[in-house]
Amino acid sequence: MLRTTGQLIGTWLRVTLLLGLAVLIAGWIWGFGSxxxxxxxxxxxxxxxxxxxxxxxxWVFEARGRWWWL
Known part of the structure; x- marks a missing residue:
């Protein structure tokens, strides 16, 4: 379960970073108040x-399959 949790957190961080960069680039191109x-x-x-x-x-799907993860 820790491996799955780590993978999901890593995926979330990558998605968040990419979206943040996209928004930052959009701000530079169009202006931050547009x-x-x-x-x-x-x-x-x-x-x-x-x-x-x-x-x-x-994560919930993985947790259901592993009742002992706690």
């Missing part, structure tokens, strides 16, 4: 939410 930048931030939040939900589902 409409497209705000749209990029909202899109990043939505993608992050779906990624976290998917990773949580994967």
């Amino acid at each position: 409409g497209p930048f705000a749209l990029a931030v909202v899109a990043a939040v939505v993608v992050e939410t779906f990624a976290v939900r998917g990773l949580a589902r994967e």
